[in-house]
Amino acid sequence: MVAIFDIDETLAMTFTPFLTYMNKKNGTSFNRFDFTTYDWSAVTGLSFEDLFKEHITFLNDFDEMSRIYSETGSEYIINQISAHDEIYALTDRDPSGKAGAEYLLDRLFPGKISKIIHATSDFGKYRTPKAEIVKKLDAKLFVDDSFDHIKQSLDAGVNAYLITRPWNKHEGIPKERRLKNLFQLSKEIDRIYK
Numbered sequence: 001m002v003a004i005f006d007i008d009e010t011l012a013m014t015f016t017p018f019l020t021y022m023n024k025k026n027g028t029s030f031n032r033f034d035f036t037t038y039d040w041s042a043v044t045g046l047s048f049e050d051l052f053k054e055h056i057t058f059l060n061d062f063d064e065m066s067r068i069y070s071e072t073g074s075e076y077i078i079n080q081i082s083a084h085d086e087i088y089a090l091t092d093r094d095p096s097g098k099a100g101a102e103y104l105l106d107r108l109f110p111g112k113i114s115k116i117i118h119a120t121s122d123f124g125k126y127r128t129p130k131a132e133i134v135k136k137l138d139a140k141l142f143v144d145d146s147f148d149h150i151k152q153s154l155d156a157g158v159n160a161y162l163i164t165r166p167w168n169k170h171e172g173i174p175k176e177r178r179l180k181n182l183f184q185l186s187k188e189i190d191r192i193y194k
Contacts, residue, residue, distance in 0.1 A: 001085060001138055001139065001140045002085060002086045002087065002088050002114075002137055002138075002139055002140065003081045003085050003086070003087050003088075003139065003140055003141040003142075004087075004088045004089075004090045004117075004133075004134050004137065004139045004141065004142045004143075005074075005078075005087065005088075005089055005090070005142075005143050005144075006089070006090060006091060006092075006130075006143065006144040006145060006146070006149070007089050007090075007091045007093065007101060007104070007105065007116075008091065008092075008093070008145075009071075009145040009163070009165055010071060010074075010143055010144055010145050010163050010182075011070065011071055011074050011078075011089065011105070011108070011109070011182075012068050012069070012070055012071065012074075012104055012105075012108060013068060013069055013070070013071055014059075014068050014104075015032055015035075015165075016031075016032055017058075017064060017067045017068050018055065018058050019031065019032060021054075021058050021061075021064055022044075022054055022058075025054065026046075028044070030043065030044065032165075032166055033166050035166055035167050036166055036167055036170075037167055038146070038167055052094075056093075056094060056096055056097050059093060059097040059100040059101070060096070060097055060099060060100045061100070062100070062103055065100050065103050065104045065107070066107070068104060068108075069108075070108045070109075071163070071181060071182055072181035072182065072183060073181045073182035073183030073184070073185070074108070074109075074182045075108070075109065076182070076183065076186075077182045077183070077185050077186070077189060078109050078112045078113075079112070080186070080189045080193075081141075081189060081193070082112045083193075084193040085140065085193070086114040086115075087109075087112055087113050087114055088113070088114060088115045088116070088117055088137070088139075089101065089105055089113050089115070089116045089117070090117045090119060090130055090133060090134065090142075090144075091116065091117070091118055091119065091120075092118075092119050092120045092127070092130075092146075093118060093120065094118065094120050095118045095120075098116065098118070101116050102116065117133060119133060129149075129152060130142075130144065130146075130149040130152070130153065131149060131152035131153040131155070131156045131158065132156075134153055134156075134158050134160070135153070135156045135157070135158055139158060139159070140159060140192050141159050141160075141161075141185075141188070141189075141192060142158050142159065142160040142161070143160070143161045143162075143163060143179070143182070143185070144160070144162065144163070145162065145163050145165045145167075145168060146162075146168070147162060147168045147171035147173065150162040150173060150177070151171075151172075151173065154173075154177065159188075159192075160177065161177055161178070161179050161185065161188075162177060162178050162179065163178075163179045163180075163181070163182070164178050164179065164180055
């Protein structure tokens, strides 16, 4: 069995550095609290295609990746789990961003992430539902910042948790399935691996 974590805004705090990058490039001044929806186009006024291209460029820039830090508690939790189980990263990043993802995870969690799985392909045109992937892999644990991914996973019987972010804080996930940070998983990790 395996524990599975999303990368962006779950294991690694990528959104604010991306906004800094995007603001500098476009002469805008967005901050993370402007994003109360997953629909970045609605907030920025940029097309999905333009945002996707900017995001992929950012995610493949190793200099930009070096500015990204880990989510509070993620190193502790990853070390706890890796003593007992494999850890996979499951991302909606397009596979064209694989090099950036590998660099980032190797820098933040050296030797701890066994595999990176891309749920998206062909520049966002095709997507396998994350719930389908985590169920098929019989994950002991799944953590993501997407309401939809966590809701679908919970509905499929997966032990899943939503890490709270401005874009999901009003979504209907039970309080006991929400995390402010990954330190809050400590008791669950103890329960799973005893």
